[in-house]
Amino acid sequence: MIDDLPRMSASTLSPPSLPSTPRSRVLAAGAAAACLVLLGTITFAAHIDRRHARQEVERTLQVLAALRGTSGAMSEAQAHQRGFLLSRDERFLRAYEVAEAAAVQQMTRLRQLLTDQDAIRLAAQLHDVSNAEFAELDEELGGEISPKDMVKAPEHLQVQLRAAVLVDQIEAREHSLLTSRELRADRASAAVNLLAGTLVLLTAVSVAVSVRYFQHAQHLERLVTVCAWSNEIKLGEEWVTVTEYLAREQGMRVTHGISPKELARIEAELERKQGA
Missing domain, CATH: 1.20.120 (Four Helix Bundle (Hemerythrin (Met), subunit A))
Incomplete structure (x- = not known):
C-alpha cells in the first residue's frame, strides 16, 4: 500500500524555506x-x-x-x-x-x-x-x-x-x-x-x-512541517513526536489521556473481537 503512495520530494513536503543570507x-x-x-x-x-x-x-x-x-x-x-x-x-x-x-x-x-x-x-x-x-x-x-x-x-x-x-x-x-x-x-x-x-x-x-x-x-518561522503519515514534526534536521516538539519548543509538560472518539473506537473494536 505504501508503494502506491505518490513519490514526493523533500521540497514538496516542506514549507517555503526561511530567506537565507547568501x-x-x-x-x-x-x-x-x-x-x-x-x-x-x-x-x-x-x-x-x-x-x-x-x-x-x-x-x-x-x-x-x-x-x-x-x-x-x-x-x-x-x-x-x-x-x-x-x-x-x-x-x-x-x-x-x-x-x-x-x-x-x-x-x-x-x-x-x-x-x-x-x-x-x-x-x-x-x-x-x-x-x-x-x-x-x-x-x-x-x-x-x-x-x-x-x-x-x-x-x-x-x-x-x-x-x-x-x-x-x-x-x-x-x-x-x-x-x-x-x-x-x-x-x-x-x-x-x-x-x-x-x-x-x-x-x-x-x-x-x-x-x-x-x-x-x-x-x-511560524510554519510547522508535519509528516502526513506519522504526524511527526520536523525540528531542524530531526523528526520528533508532537510531545517532544511541545516540550522542546514550547517548554510545555505533556500528560496523556484518551479522547471520547478514540475511546469509542477502541470499545467498538473490542466488542467486535469478542463477538467473533
Whole structure:
C-alpha cells in the first residue's frame, strides 16, 4: 500500500524555506548601507557649504554697513567742523569729535571684515585718505578762519573726491561679491534640500523593505512541517513526536489521556473481537 503512495520530494513536503543570507544578499545590504552613508556625507558637506555661503553673504552685508558708516561719519565730521569754525559753538566741536571717533571705528571694522584682496587694497587707500582728511580738519580747528576762507582749496577737494571714489569702488566690488555669494548660497540650499529629500526617501524605502523582510521571515518561522503519515514534526534536521516538539519548543509538560472518539473506537473494536 505504501508503494502506491505518490513519490514526493523533500521540497514538496516542506514549507517555503526561511530567506537565507547568501553572499549576494549581504553584499546588496552592504552596498545599500554604503550608499546611505555616502549620501549622508555628501548632504552634510553640502550643508556645511551652504552655511559657509550664508556666512559670506552676512559678512558682505556687514562690510557694506561699515562702508556706509565710514562714509557717513566722515561727512558728519566735515559738517560739524564747518559749523564750529563758523559759530565757535562747542556743541559742534563735540559732535565733530564723536563723528571722527565713529569714522575711525567704522574704518577699523571695515578692514577687519574685508576678505577680497582688491577691496582690501582699496580700503587701505581709503584709510590713508581719511587720515589725511582728518589731519587737515584738525589743523583747521586750531586756526582762525573767516567765512571767506572756508572755500576749499583744490588740494583739499581732491582728497574728498578721492575718498568718495574709493568708497564707490569698494561698494561696487562688494555688491558684485554679494550677488555671486547670494547665488552660491541659493544653489547650496537647493542642493541640501534635494540631497536631504533623497536621503529621507531612501531611508524610508530601506526601512520599509527591512520591515517587510522581517515580517515575511516571522511568517515563515511560524510554519510547522508535519509528516502526513506519522504526524511527526520536523525540528531542524530531526523528526520528533508532537510531545517532544511541545516540550522542546514550547517548554510545555505533556500528560496523556484518551479522547471520547478514540475511546469509542477502541470499545467498538473490542466488542467486535469478542463477538467473533
